[in-house]
Amino acid sequence: EAGVTQFPSHSVIEKGQTVTLRCDPISGHDNLYWYRRVMGKEIKFLLHFVKESKQDESGMPNNRFLAERTGGTYSTLKVQPAELEDSGVYFCASSQKLSGSDTQYFGPGTRLTVL
Amino acid sequence: AQKITQTQPGMFVQEKEAVTLDCTYDTSDPSYGLFWYKQPSSGEMIFLIYQGSYDQQNATEGRYSLNFQKARKSANLVISASQLGDSAMYFCAMREGFSGYSTLTFGKGTMLLVSP
Numbered sequence: 001e002a003g004v005t006q007f008p009s010h011s012v013i014e015k016g017q018t019v020t021l022r023c024d025p026i027s028g029h030d031n032l033y034w035y036r037r038v039m040g041k042e043i044k045f046l047l048h049f050v051k052e053s054k055q056d057e058s059g060m061p062n063n064r065f066l067a068e069r070t071g072g073t074y075s076t077l078k079v080q081p082a083e084l085e086d087s088g089v090y091f092c093a094s095s096q097k098l099s100g101s102d103t104q105y106f107g108p109g110t111r112l113t114v115l
Numbered sequence: 116a117q118k119i120t121q122t123q124p125g126m127f128v129q130e131k132e133a134v135t136l137d138c139t140y141d142t143s144d145p146s147y148g149l150f151w152y153k154q155p156s157s158g159e160m161i162f163l164i165y166q167g168s169y170d171q172q173n174a175t176e177g178r179y180s181l182n183f184q185k186a187r188k189s190a191n192l193v194i195s196a197s198q199l200g201d202s203a204m205y206f207c208a209m210r211e212g213f214s215g216y217s218t219l220t221f222g223k224g225t226m227l228l229v230s231p
Contacts, residue, residue, distance in 0.1 A: 033218065033219075041223070042119075042221045043219075043221040044221075045219065101148055101167055103150070104150075105162060106159065106161075108158045109160075
């Protein structure tokens with residue numbers, strides 16, 4: 001079974017440009033999460049999809065970030081326009097069921113560098 | 116206030132020895148789950164072990180065990196018989212509530228280096 005995949009693995013863009021990150025969850029996982037780790041800090045939650053619906057987007061830093069999950073399969077996270085402080089590693093995770101013991105399986109992350 | 120605290124930025128251990136990575140947590144919710152993830156240099160986050168707040172026994176998964184001390188609010192990861200491939204960043208995380216809608220809160224991580 002394929003794990004969570006993310007594309008691209010690295011992205012280097014200039015301030016003001018737009019970048020779109022993609023996440024393909026494990027097949028059959030209704031729950032999809034986005035997290036971000038800024039250099040030297042904790043991994044922070046961004047948002048949670050249940051199928052195509054945004055269940056919780058309380059972690060989204062501002063309206064420059066837009067996440068979508070059309071059809072309840074893969075998800076995209078767009079940053080427009082990118083700022084220097086958006087640099088970091090963006091992780092996607094997916095899980096199957098909603099319960100306390102439900103394990104979130106993470107992708108390899110996308111390393112975003114904004115110059 | 117920090118919900119997950121990992122006080123060891125880095126740890127060194129020799130191959131075949133056991134090592135304990137510390138994690139303390141803070142929550143007022145009686146229902147919660149604790150997770151440990153490993154992040155090798157390749158970048159992916161690998162799930163290692165889970166402990167629920169109502170679990171009576173400490174969780175174990177192969178060479179990994181979780182030393183769960185509820186009264187002290189600690190959930191230390193014990194790796195027995197360390198291997199070179201255990202060198203990685205280790206993250207402790209917590210989910211509060213059992214609805215599944217609550218998300219993971221992570222600590223800052225501990226970098227473990229295993230030497231021959």
